[in-house]
Amino acid sequence: MEELCALIDNRSNSDILVVVNRIRASNAIKLAAENRKKMQIFYGVLLQYFAVLANKKPLNFELLNLLVKPLMEMSLEIPYFSAICARQRILKTRSQFCESIKSQEGSCWPSLKTLSLLRLWSMIFPCSDFRHVVMTPAILLMCEYLMRCPISSGRDIAVGSFLCSMVLSITRDSRKFCPEAIIFLRTLLIGSQPKIARLSSRISGMEDNTKQNKEFHPIRELKELRPLLNIRDDVPEISPASFLSVMDMPEDSSLFASDNFRASVLITVIENLKGFVEMYGGLSSFPETFLPISTLLLGLAEQGNMPPGLQEKSKEVALLIKQKADDHHLLRQPLQIRKQKPVPIKLLTPKFEENYVKGRDYDPDRERVERKKLKKELRQEAKGAARELRKDNYFLLDVKARERALREEEKMEAHGKAKAFLQEQESAFKSGQLGKGRKRRR
Structure with missing residues (x-):
């Protein structure tokens, strides 16, 4: 990482892209087999540089967009390694999120670095698979953010709306059902009402008065039940807020308290809801899921200070x-109970044979009797042939064993003769009967 930063620091965005492309071209996997390891290391370093760049202020958004293409192309060249890198980063992000939820210090919502990486992986890996090693945990992480993070400021609302947009774009092809995004959008609509307490009780009573539904009501997402998106003054024209500029602002910025920001967020919420309605229109539980949201939309359209464009959308x-x-x-x-006539049990009159003989076939169909007889004879012949083959095999094995024992016996006999001859020669040599000193010793 230090070497890469030393190479591309204080350079323009186009020069940085040229450096990255030249490194890839000089160390392409097609040129040599050992280049695969080099490209894996370079991919990990480039992904780390992308994450660091997304966390810097001011944000160089142009350079981030330029680095997306080489990262996507390298992921196609080394898909297994890129999937491992993505999974490890998701696991690390998930553990950090759990720690921040426990400590409750500061905001638990994801940073711009995490959002940029999630967006990058949604562009690299397929989103239409029923189960994917990277996108499935990424979707679960985004849904967990939407479900567990408290909403305490306008910045949290902007980050949650962006996550809902990403969930919608990712699940559009696979049509996976993500109730966390729908509950979050519904919670934001509740936050746009002037009197949240009365509205929440009315919605709870409309849905179900059971204790279980009250415990899991989405109103718990709003911290201190504040109407953070309630528009108080007239907004002549809705100007969309830049998400990148919102991320750079502090949580106590005056922009989050402005009606223009609230109107732009509500437009985004309604657009996301429209996408989810069109995507989940075929679900059998569609009325129970979205009819309470339609009540909130109609209530939003009836407010006096609502801009005309927002009223029409709602x-x-x-x-x-x-x-x-x-x-x-x-x-x-x-x-209703299935209309079907009862099927009577088949009753057969028992047939008795006089002078019954065991083993005899009393079937009146003679052809069937002959066929059974032939099949029985065929089975008996097959058993007899198998028995004879087993006997032949046993005999052949016995003959081979005797021949093998005879060869071993002959071999041992030849070995004994050769050993006796060598022992005799050794004895004669030691006694002086053989060798150079045999005459003197004799």
């Missing part, structure tokens, strides 16, 4: 939800 999405819910209600049928 009514449009509420009407779309009502139409789809009505279609589902028309297709539903009440539960």
Whole structure:
């Protein structure tokens, strides 16, 4: 990492891209087998540089966009290693998130670095798979952010809205059901009402008065039940807020208290809700999931200080939800017992044979009797042939064993003769009968 920073620091964005492309071209995997290891190391360093760059202030967004293409191309060249890098970073981010939730110091929402990496991985890896080694834990992490992080400022609302947009774009092809994003958007709509307490009790009573539903009501997401998105003054024109500029601002910035920011967030919320409605329109539980949201949208459109464009969007999405819910209600049928005549048990009159002989076939169909007889004879012949083959095999094994024993016996006899001859020669040599001094000793 230090070497890469020393190489590209104080250079323009185009020069940095040229340096990265030249490193890739000089160490391409097609040129040599050992270049695969080099490219894996370079991919890890470049991914780390991308993460560090996303955390710097001021943010160099142009350079981040330029680094996306080489990272995507290198991920195609080394897919296994890139998936391992992504999974390890997701695991590390998840552990840091759990620690921040326990400590409750500062915001638990993801930083711009984490959001940039999640967006990068959604562009690299396929999102349409039912289960993927990278995208499945990434989706679970984003949903956990949406479900567990408290909403205490306008910056938290902006980060959560961006996460909902990413979840929508990622799950659009696979159509995975992510209730955390829908609950978060519904919570933001509740935060746009002037009187949250009365509204929450009304919605709770409309859905179900059971204790279980009250415990898991999404109103718990808003810290201190503050109407953070309630528009108090007239907004003549809605200007969309830049997400990058919002991320650079402190939590107590005056922008988050402005009605223009609230209106832009509500436009984003309604657009995301429209995408989820179109994506989940075929679910059988669609009316129960989205009809409470249509009530909130209609209440939002009835507010006096609401901009005209926001009112039209709210009514449009509420009407779309009502139409789809009505279609589902028309297709539903009440539960009823299946109409089917009882099937009687087959009764057969027993047939008795006089002078019954055991083993004899009393079937009136003679062809079937002959066929059974032939099959029985065939089985007996097959058993006899197998028995004869086993006997032959045993005989051949016995013959081979005798021949092997005879060869071993002959071999041992030849070995004994050779050993006796050598012992005789050694004895004669030692006694002086053989060798140079045999005459003197004799």
